[in-house]
Amino acid sequence: MRSPARIDVHQHIVPPAWARTLAAQGLDSGGWAIPDWSRKSAIAMMDQQGIATGVLSVTAPGVHLGDDARARDLARAVNEYGAEVVKDRPDRFGHFASIPLPDVDAAVAEAVHALDTLHADGVVLLSNAGGRYLGDPGFEPLWAELDRRAANVFVHPAQPPMALLPGTPAPLADYVFDTTRSALNLVLNGVMSRYTNVRVILSHGGGFLPYAAYRFAGLTSTVVAPDLKPADVLHDLKRFYFDTALSASPSALPALLAFAEPGHVLYGSDWPFAPQEAGTYYNHFLESHPDFTPGQAEAINRENAEALLPRLAH
Structure with a gap:
């Protein structure tokens, strides 16, 4: 792209308090090192990749590292830091x-504070929280609160509740699996059909959801829930939005575009956890894909995100 225009809904931030906390506990992101981050380096990357605005989020392992009280404090520190970054450059950053x-009570309270006071553009939820997936009935109060606010919900994968494959960091394989697992859990537990005001964005092209959606729909009615018709399951699966981070490849992009509803595919980079070279690699496929319908590339790069984030509209 000749000038920055894209809205990147999958770009990460590394708040100092979060980085220090992870280092003190010897943690990383599923076997993936925590990279350096600065506003200057983020803007330089965006200028090079044709990105006008990056919507920032903290990646796995998130802010709940085992202690409820510390998680509340860390969430508040992380969110206030992100809000300050946006306040300084609202044209270049979202949050x-x-x-x-x-911790459901704390999660509801922090969501209300972040959306109403810090004016966050939405919330990020990890695909599982300590092994509990997002369709867990205990999380119902959070979904109800997010639905009342018609919130954007960005679902980022986390390490699933199982051991890593030897020599295989979670972002390489397990994250794709866990996104799919969480999305299906949301649909089968009725979250996507009950809370129709929330807009749920799945990372990395939805894992392998677009590829396997019809399998899920057909088998659900015959094996899991006979009262659920395949068309109903597909309807709820198609409510999801998808970002293109690490997923705009010659094999994945056609599957994603074939499945996703019009307007439901958004640009994502996954920087800085995905290096800038990866952004260049996948941008090439986005820019050279031969089968876009008229206006589809522009919609993915910017217009679809503008519909979810109207403050970023031209």
């Missing part, structure tokens, strides 16, 4: 606030 699940 999805971190939520301290599985």
Whole structure:
């Protein structure tokens, strides 16, 4: 792209308080090192990649690291830091606030504070919180609160509740799996059909959801829930939005575009956890894809995100 225009809904921030907390506990992101981050380096990357605005979020392992009280404090520190970054450059940055699940009361309180006081553009939820997936009935109060505010919900994968494959960091394989697992859990537990005001964005092209959606729909009615018709399951699966981070490849992009509803595919980079070279690699496929319908590329790069984030509209 000749000038910055894209809205990147999957761009990460590394708040100092979060980085220090992870380092003190010897944690990383599922076997993936925590990279350096600065506003200057983020803007330089965006200028190079044709990105006008990056919507920032904290990645796995999130802000709840085992202690409820510390998770509340860390979520507040992370969210206030992100809000300040946006306040300084509202043209270049947006912000999805971190939520301290599985502490539901604290999660609801932080979501209200982040959306109403800090004016976050939405919230980020990890695909599972301590092994509990997002369709867990105990999380119902949070979904109800988010639905009342018609919130954007960005679902980022976390390490699933199982051991890593030897020599295989979670972002390489397990994250794709866990996004799919969480999305299906949301649909089968009725969250997507009950809370129709929330807009749920799935990372990395939805994992393998677009590829397997019809399998899920067909088998659900015959094996899991005979009262659920395949068309109903597909309807709820198609409510999701999807970002293109690490997923705009010659094999994944056609599957995603074939499945996603019009307006439901958004640009994502996954920087800085995905290096800038990866952004260049996947941008090439986005820019050279031969089968876009008229206006589809422009919609993915910017217009679809503008519909969810109207403050970023031209």
